[in-house]
Amino acid sequence: MAACEMKGFLSFLVLWLVSREKMSGAEIALELKKRKGSKPSPGTIYPVLKYLKDKGLVQIDSNKRYSLTKKGGKELDAHIKTFFETFCDLDEMKECCRK
Amino acid sequence: MAACEMKGFLSFLVLWLVSREKMSGAEIALELKKRKGSKPSPGTIYPVLKYLKDKGLVQIDSNKRYSLTKKGGKELDAHIKTFFETFCDLDEMKECCRK
DNA sequence: TTTCCAATATCGGATATACGATATATGCTG
DNA sequence: CAGCATATATCGTATATCCGATATTGGAAA
Numbered sequence: 001m002a003a004c005e006m007k008g009f010l011s012f013l014v015l016w017l018v019s020r021e022k023m024s025g026a027e028i029a030l031e032l033k034k035r036k037g038s039k040p041s042p043g044t045i046y047p048v049l050k051y052l053k054d055k056g057l058v059q060i061d062s063n064k065r066y067s068l069t070k071k072g073g074k075e076l077d078a079h080i081k082t083f084f085e086t087f088c089d090l091d092e093m094k095e096c097c098r099k
Numbered sequence: 100m101a102a103c104e105m106k107g108f109l110s111f112l113v114l115w116l117v118s119r120e121k122m123s124g125a126e127i128a129l130e131l132k133k134r135k136g137s138k139p140s141p142g143t144i145y146p147v148l149k150y151l152k153d154k155g156l157v158q159i160d161s162n163k164r165y166s167l168t169k170k171g172g173k174e175l176d177a178h179i180k181t182f183f184e185t186f187c188d189l190d191e192m193k194e195c196c197r198k
Numbered sequence: 199t200t201t202c203c204a205a206t207a208t209c210g211g212a213t214a215t216a217c218g219a220t221a222t223a224t225g226c227t228g
Numbered sequence: 229c230a231g232c233a234t235a236t237a238t239c240g241t242a243t244a245t246c247c248g249a250t251a252t253t254g255g256a257a258a
Contacts, residue, residue: 008107080196086134097179
């Protein structure tokens with residue numbers, strides 16, 4: 001238990017990425033690889049996209065590119081707010097990182 | 100599945116809090132309540148502390164106050180690094196939050 | 199010392215999250 | 229069109245994460 005793998009932010013990250021520009025599933029996976037180092041498997045990324053779509057947070061166009069819906073925008077805003085409240089001392093954390 | 104509850108950063112946060120000052124389990128729980136809004140239950144916080152202690156990342160003094168070990172410091176540094184790489188555009192995110 | 203309350207600890211189980219394997223669709227190239 | 233590679237999708241499962249309920253401990257106050 002409690003292996004400190006820092007799971008749990010995939011949906012949040014996907015919402016964030018898609019809010020910035022339309023992206024396909026493959027593009028999202030690539031961007032996540034850039035950031036986290038490991039590329040999420042298809043079995044990881046597509047279920048998340050389906051979940052977000054079913055929940056009405058993202059929409060998919062004819063080219064299979066995902067973008068944020070209005071509802072998704074509100075949800076993302078709320079998540080970002082929580083995120084920055086939870087990590088309210090990011091500056092200090094970043095400072096610590098440079099040592 | 101994939102309910103976007105943003106779980107998974109509890110161990111990380113605990114390491115971070117404890118790295119700044121010695122804290123008891125109760126104090127840690129209180130600080131988490133301040134940040135996240137909800138107070139983690141005893142069944143949440145103490146197993147995490149035990150796990151971190153068993154793994155040699157934190158130590159506990161005679162007053163049951165936790166602090167970071169040397170090993171824990173290295174682990175925390177690595178996590179912080181990963182964290183900032185994953186969320187490499189925090190400025191933009193924060194900006195978005197203010198709108 | 200005894201009582202009481204809060205902090206600490208532990209256990210079982212519920213849910214979230216992610217992955218591997220596999221199947222299907224899509225589009226490109228010959 | 230046929231063949232192939234890649235993207236997409238789905239299913240079952242493994243693990244991480246967390247919580248509720250329930251002990252247990254430890255210290256303060258009567």
